Amino acid sequence: MTPTDFYRTILAPAAEFCAPILAARDCPEARCMLLAIAGQESGWRNIHQDGGPAVDPWQHEIGSIRALKLNITTQRYMHSMARAVGCGTDPDSIYAALLGDMRLAYGCARLLLWTVPQPLPAIGDHTETLRQYRWTWRPGAWDTAPRALEAFQRWQRVYPQAAAAVQPEPAPAGATKED
Numbered sequence: 001m002t003p004t005d006f007y008r009t010i011l012a013p014a015a016e017f018c019a020p021i022l023a024a025r026d027c028p029e030a031r032c033m034l035l036a037i038a039g040q041e042s043g044w045r046n047i048h049q050d051g052g053p054a055v056d057p058w059q060h061e062i063g064s065i066r067a068l069k070l071n072i073t074t075q076r077y078m079h080s081m082a083r084a085v086g087c088g089t090d091p092d093s094i095y096a097a098l099l100g101d102m103r104l105a106y107g108c109a110r111l112l113l114w115t116v117p118q119p120l121p122a123i124g125d126h127t128e129t130l131r132q133y134r135w136t137w138r139p140g141a142w143d144t145a146p147r148a149l150e151a152f153q154r155w156q157r158v159y160p161q162a163a164a165a166v167q168p169e170p171a172p173a174g175a176t177k178e179d
Contacts, residue, residue: 003158003165006044007035010057014106021080022110029120032166034058034109037133039158040151046099056098056105059137064112065098066091074111081107112136123163130155 001009011031019026038044041059048054053061068074069091082089085104087097098105113120116136121128130152133139139151 001044003035003039003044003161006038006057007031007162007165010046010102011035011038011106014103015110017084017103018081018107018110021084022077022107025110025114027120028166029123030110030113032123032162033113033120033129033132034106035166036129036155036159036162037109037137039162040133040155041137041139046102046105048099055095056102058105058109058112060095060098060105060108062091062095065095065108067115068108068111069094071115073114077111078108081111123167126156126159129159 011034015026015031035044038057041054042057044057046057049059055061065078068078078094079089081104082094082097085097085101087093087101087104094104094108098108113132113136116132118128118132121132133155
C-alpha cells in the first residue's frame with residue numbers, strides 16, 4: 001500500500017472516528033508522525049510481526065497497551081476507545097482487537113504520542129520527529145550499528161513520503177474554491 005492510500009483509507013478515517021473520543025486532539029502534525037511511524041514499522045501494512053509480538057501497522061505490543069492503560073493521561077481514553085469499537089477494556093482484549101480494528105490501532109498510536117513530554121514537531125522536522133519516534137516506540141532495530149543505519153535510512157525514506165501524503169496539494173495559481 002502506498003502512503004497516500006494508507007492515509008486515505010486507514011489513517012484519516014480512523015482519526016475522524018477517534019477525534020470525539022480523544023477530545024478532538026487531531027492535527028496534521030500528529031497524522032504525519034503516525035503515517036511515518038506506520039511506514040517505518042510495517043511499510044503501511046496491517047501485519048503481525050514475523051516471529052514477534054507486534055501487531056497492526058504501528059506494531060503495538062502488549063506492553064505498550066498495558067502502559068497506556070496505566071498512564072494517568074491516557075487510561076480513560078483507552079477505556080473509552082475500547083468501548084467505542086466494541087472490545088473489552090482490559091489490555092489483553094485491546095491487544096487482541098488491534099489487527100482487526102484500524103480505528104483502535106490508530107487510537108492507541110495517537111495516545112502513545114501523548115506520552116511524549118515535548119509538543120509534536122512541525123511537519124518537515126526530520127530530526128525531532130525521529131527523536132520522538134525513537135523515544136516513544138523504542139524500536140529494537142536501533143540496538144546495533146548496522147541495524148540502526150538501516151532503520152535511519154528507512155526513516156529518511158518514509159518520513160518525506162508521509163509528509164507529502166498529509167499536506168494538501170497547493171491550489172494552482174489563480175484557482176478559486178469554485179474551480
